[in-house]
Amino acid sequence: MYVVRILRNLTRRRFRTALTVIGITIGIWVLVVMSSMANRINFIVDGGATYYQDKIIVSDATNPAFGLGSTPMPLSVADEIASVPGAAVVVPEVQLLLDPNEAGGGGFGLPDFIVGAVADADQGREALQVRAAQGRLTTPDDEGANVVVLGADLARKFGKRAGDSIELRQVEFEVIGVLEPTLTAPDTLAYIPLQAAQALLTADAPILATAGLGADQLISQVTVYPEAGMDTEVLADAIEASVAQVGTLTGADFDREITSATEIFNAIVVGIGLISLVVGGLSVINTMAMSVAERTREIGIKRAIGATRGRIMREIVIEAASIGLLGGLLGLGLGALVVTVANELGRDSGNILFQLTAPTAVVALAFATVLGAVAGLLPAWNAARLDPVQALRYE
Secondary structure, eight states: OHHHHHHHHHTTTHHHHHHHHHHHHHHHHHHHHHHHHHHHHHHHHHHHHHHTTTOEEEEETTOOSTTOOOSOEETHHHHHHHTSTTEEEEEEEEEEESSTTOTTOSSSSSOOEEEEOOTTTTTTOOSSOOOEEEEOOOOGGGTTSOEEEEOHHHHHHHTOOTTOEEEETTEEEEEEEEEOOOSSGGGGEEEEOHHHHHHHHHHHOHHHHHTTOOGGGEESEEEEEEOTTOOHHHHHHHHHHHSTTEEEEEHHHHIIIIIHHHHHHHHHHHHHHHHHHHHHHHHHHHHHHHHHHHTHHHHHHHHHTTOOHHHHHHHHHHHHHHHHHHHHHHHHHHHHHHHHHHHHHHHTTTOOOOOOOHHHHHHHHHHHHHHHHHHTHHHHHHHHTOOHHHHHHOO
16 A cells, blocks of 8 residues: 555656656666676776786787787797796796787787697696686697687687687687686687697797797797795796896786776776766655645645654655666666677677676665665655645645
């Protein structure tokens, strides 16, 4: 009965109520979409932070790509790094763009990469673990074979499953596995044995090959795992001081470069929420104030027959909160639709822009409901203060 009465009050001026609900809906819709984009960015950044945790990436000092070893260098660099005190495990690697013409990035996040390394060379020290959803991961025995394990997004993009074949840089590889989705960098990577990657790198660097460096002597970066208790920053400085023409990247460097950018984007999302608060709040205040004015005699009758001020306030606030909840539900639904459609349209190309989470949905609904309730406090207070006798005389 109480719910029916609230619905009746809200539908007395359907057009006005609808406009207020639409205003809140648009605000929550934008908030949901932007928050989902922020979630996606934060998830990618968290994955990157895990990847760079307790390790050092060493690449050529002239390498223009932040943290991505793309400039060829001799394998002997790994031996020099291994001799630096504090370096426990040194893993030579090759990284290549899957599409050489995609140097500017392949959508939202990093472009698709080919990564070559000897399997298990990290000796169990890698923090970012991946698992196979189909087939298997590479093993040391795969060295010398053209096999590949595809990230989830790459497998979907090219329509490949374990047992299929795929052409990487004009060389045919057998797909021996597909990774479970991680929603971060590994989804866009193709993992191949080191020797196969070195052969591809040689084709990319013919000058080095003719200078006496064979395919088995080329790499593009080295991952260094410090000894227990060794400070990664100290070891990174020691590597740069001991090995000529190399640059290092640590987890702290990654945080400094990336975290500040994500903080700016998160601040933008908060700003959008504040704008929604102001616009939606003013709309609710206006709607409920006009509703109270139109129901002055009704409120006077209720007060005259014994309704307390608290009950009057509660009724108005619940009506305002209901407007906020309705706008929140519509905004959440519209935002979820936009996020789902956009992700599906970009899934084949690997452009997954949004990640709508349960906490985001709950916060959006709570935000809209609380916004409505708070905005209804002033009209509710004015309604509760009405003198019953004067209210009954109101025309």
